[in-house]
């Protein structure tokens with residue numbers, strides 16, 4: 724994948740967490756009724772497994788110091 728800012732090849736990797744990874748609109752809480760659930764307006768980046776945590780593929784540009792994550796709609800998660 725090429726960086727949309729500087730057009731250099733981005734490094735592929737992943738971001739890991741022990742909890743659900745999500746993007747949440749500014750001013751809203753990122754969690755729902757439990758630490759594993761999301762708020763209604765959050766977009767889930769990676770679901771959390773009790774055994775392995777959560778991880779999502781991400782691309783890093785060392786030039787721009789930016790990370791890009793592709794959002795997968797199949798990661799919708801509710802409790």
Ligand SMILES: [Zn+2]
Pocket residue numbers: 726727728729730731784785786787788
């Ligand atoms: Zn870049």
